[in-house]
Amino acid sequence: MKFTLALTTLTSVSAFTASSFVGQNLASVPVSKSALDMKYKVAVVGGGPAGACAAEIFAQEKGIDTVLFERKLDNAKPCGGAIPLCMVGEFDLPESVVDRKVRRMNLISPKGVEVDIGETLKPDEYIGMTRREILDGYLRDRAIDYGAEIVNGLVTSIDIPADHKVSENQYTINYQAYEEGSSAGTPKNMKVDLIVGADGANSRVAKAMDAGQYNFAIAFQERIKIPDDKMKFYEEMAEMYVGDDVSPDFYGWVFPKYDHVGVGTGTVVNRPAIKQYQKAIRDRAGDKIAGGKIIKVEAHPIPEHYRPRRVQGRIALVGDAAGYVTKCSGEGIYFAAKSGRMAAEEIVKLMKNGSVLPTQADIERTYLKKYDNLYGPTYTVLDLLQKVFYVNNGAREAFVELCNSKYVQQVTFDSYLYKRVQGNNPLDDLKLLGETIGCLIKGYADAKPDAEFSNPVESQKRI
Ligand SMILES: Cc1cc2nc3c(=O)[nH]c(=O)nc-3n(C[C@H](O)[C@H](O)[C@H](O)COP(=O)(O)OP(=O)(O)OC[C@H]3O[C@@H](n4cnc5c(N)ncnc54)[C@H](O)[C@@H]3O)c2cc1C
Numbered sequence: 001m002k003f004t005l006a007l008t009t010l011t012s013v014s015a016f017t018a019s020s021f022v023g024q025n026l027a028s029v030p031v032s033k034s035a036l037d038m039k040y041k042v043a044v045v046g047g048g049p050a051g052a053c054a055a056e057i058f059a060q061e062k063g064i065d066t067v068l069f070e071r072k073l074d075n076a077k078p079c080g081g082a083i084p085l086c087m088v089g090e091f092d093l094p095e096s097v098v099d100r101k102v103r104r105m106n107l108i109s110p111k112g113v114e115v116d117i118g119e120t121l122k123p124d125e126y127i128g129m130t131r132r133e134i135l136d137g138y139l140r141d142r143a144i145d146y147g148a149e150i151v152n153g154l155v156t157s158i159d160i161p162a163d164h165k166v167s168e169n170q171y172t173i174n175y176q177a178y179e180e181g182s183s184a185g186t187p188k189n190m191k192v193d194l195i196v197g198a199d200g201a202n203s204r205v206a207k208a209m210d211a212g213q214y215n216f217a218i219a220f221q222e223r224i225k226i227p228d229d230k231m232k233f234y235e236e237m238a239e240m241y242v243g244d245d246v247s248p249d250f251y252g253w254v255f256p257k258y259d260h261v262g263v264g265t266g267t268v269v270n271r272p273a274i275k276q277y278q279k280a281i282r283d284r285a286g287d288k289i290a291g292g293k294i295i296k297v298e299a300h301p302i303p304e305h306y307r308p309r310r311v312q313g314r315i316a317l318v319g320d321a322a323g324y325v326t327k328c329s330g331e332g333i334y335f336a337a338k339s340g341r342m343a344a345e346e347i348v349k350l351m352k353n354g355s356v357l358p359t360q361a362d363i364e365r366t367y368l369k370k371y372d373n374l375y376g377p378t379y380t381v382l383d384l385l386q387k388v389f390y391v392n393n394g395a396r397e398a399f400v401e402l403c404n405s406k407y408v409q410q411v412t413f414d415s416y417l418y419k420r421v422q423g424n425n426p427l428d429d430l431k432l433l434g435e436t437i438g439c440l441i442k443g444y445a446d447a448k449p450d451a452e453f454s455n456p457v458e459s460q461k462r463i
Contacts, residue, residue, distance in 0.1 A: 039064060039354055040063075040354055041067060041190075041192045042066050042067070042196065043068075043173055043190070043194070043195050044058065044196045044198055045155050045173070045196070045197055045205050046070065046197070046198035046200060046319075046321070047068055047140045047143075047150070047198075048077055048198060048336060049135070049139055049319065049333050049336040050319025050336035050340035051068060051196070051198030051318075052068070052136065052142070052143045052337075052340070053091070053139060053143075053337040053341040054196045054198055054341065054343055055068040055146075055148040056143040056146050056148070057340075057341055057344035058148065058348060059143055059148040061353070062354075063353040064348070064351060065149070066149065067149045067150075067151055067190065069153055069175060071153065071155075071178075073137075073152055074133060074137070075136060076131070076133040076296075076298070077133075077300070078299055079132045079221070079333070080253055080330075081129055081132055081135070081255065082128070082129055083098075083129075084331075085125055085126060086334075086417060086418050087128070087333070088128055091139070093128075093135075094138070096138075097135050097138050099130055099131060099258040100234075100258070101127075101129075102129055102236055102237065102238045102255075102256065103118050103121055103125070103126050104116060104117075104237045105117045105238050107239075109242060109396060109397050109400035109401075110447060111397060113397070113400055113401070115401075115403045117413075119406065119409065125417060126236075127416070129238070135333075139337070151190075152177070153177040153178060153188070155174070155175045155199065155204055155205070156204070157174045157208060158173055158195065158204070158205065158208035158315075159171065160209065165313045165359075168193070170193055171191070171193070171195055172190070172192075174188075175187075175189070193314065194314040194357065194358075195315045196315075196318055196343060196344065197209070197317040197318070199321055201300065201302065202301065205321060206307060206317055208315075209309070209312040209313070210309070212307050212308030214305050214306065214323045215268055215305065216302060216303050217250060217266040217304060218267065219266035219330065220274045221263065221264030221297075222263050222294045223257065224260055224262075225259065226288075226290075226292035230288060230289065230291070231256070231259070231261070234254065235256065238254065239285065241253070242390070242396040242399065244393055246277050246284060248267055249267055249268055249269050249270075249390050249391070250265065250390065251390070252265035252277070252284065253265070263282060263285060263289065265277045265278055269455065270453050270455045272455060302320075302325050302330055303325050304323070304327065305327075305383075306323040306324070307321075307322055310323075311363045313360050314360070318336065319332070319336030319337075320332055324336060324371075324375075326378060327383045327386040329416070335375065338375075343363075346363070346367040347366075350363070350366060378419070392447070392450045394443040394444035395444070396447070397447045401443065402435060402436060402439050407425075407432060
């Protein structure tokens, strides 16, 4: 009950001040800083979409001190940068954050069959293409404007009291502080009352709290500046390539950015071959990106599922640190922002104007339950779709053929753009089931077999 303590201390400071310093200049009165500084302190580790959106909510609660740790303030997170339309509205993003509005999607099968899947979109609907350095910078600056204290530092470890689940003992965050203009860090530490771990797939917070492991894909992307006439083709167009050549369990993409395209792919089951898959996606895009200059090469893990433990004591994970990326599409930006915001909103409510600290059970009962109820079905459906359609070339051919259906396009876009698992037309669903089986039979019959590869360590060691 820090608020009460603070009030009591303040009252006694005032009484002491009044009796002892009558007639003195008030500015010189030695008011104890600690007495005025009794707010609970929340640390958000990581200033990507998850961390920035969490910090923004905490910062608006004046009864809480919010500190946002980010190791690199101009970080360009390796990422395709595609965001759903609903994120623009829900997170009040300005037009300047969206580089390109994609209204057409070209889906290309292993045999080279192409399906254009933008027709069902309404004129004002689009997939937003962003550069992460712009999007993250915008969200982080907004959190700072709301009052979050930014620390440019790399969190290296966290000292967690053994009794943190039953006491209010503070956590100690150890970090390397980077002063402006210097790349050498200075070791520092800070005591805090609650931690939100938003530090991505290689989360140190997750490690410190023993959150457990998840499977992960390695995703690779090259940013390629292509000639202007070729860029015209990608103005409102994104491409998705499927096939065992570009990935044994994911897809390759060409996404348009401000003045270049992002070309990439990912895999879980054969990570050592990622560069071979990257070459294949470049080859498949062929003429469309010919003459392009690679301006940036980037790679990063993508989590495949939740961590076994997402809350421990007063430490909660959000975004990639928690494992909130959907299978099939590899989408994580929206879920990072949403989970950061949701966790912070629930914790702020629990903290009652900064007067109490929540327990692990409180955070699980609110944030985790709400998040899982809202998005659990989406993760399950997309996991199932990946298992059915990305397993071999036959299934991939069937997937592309199915996407010819306007009904499939409509449902897919509505689910992606608005993040709703659609309540659909039962008759169309039945028809779709029949078409799916038909396409699978046909796809399996005439697809080229997948190339064999042997990587038993990674492909079989699934958690
Ligand atoms: C190649 C690739 C393509 C992708 N394409 C898409 C896409 O098109 N659309 C989509 O929705 N998702 C995509 N994703 C997934 C998406 O990038 C992630 O889901 C998303 O970035 C998660 O956001 P986050 O805030 O949780 O974590 P991150 O974006 O990883 O942010 C973590 C932040 O924490 C900071 N940090 C990390 N460790 C520390 C530390 N110890 N101390 C201080 N700061 C730290 C980092 O600098 C970073 O700013 C892609 C991923 C990859 C790898």
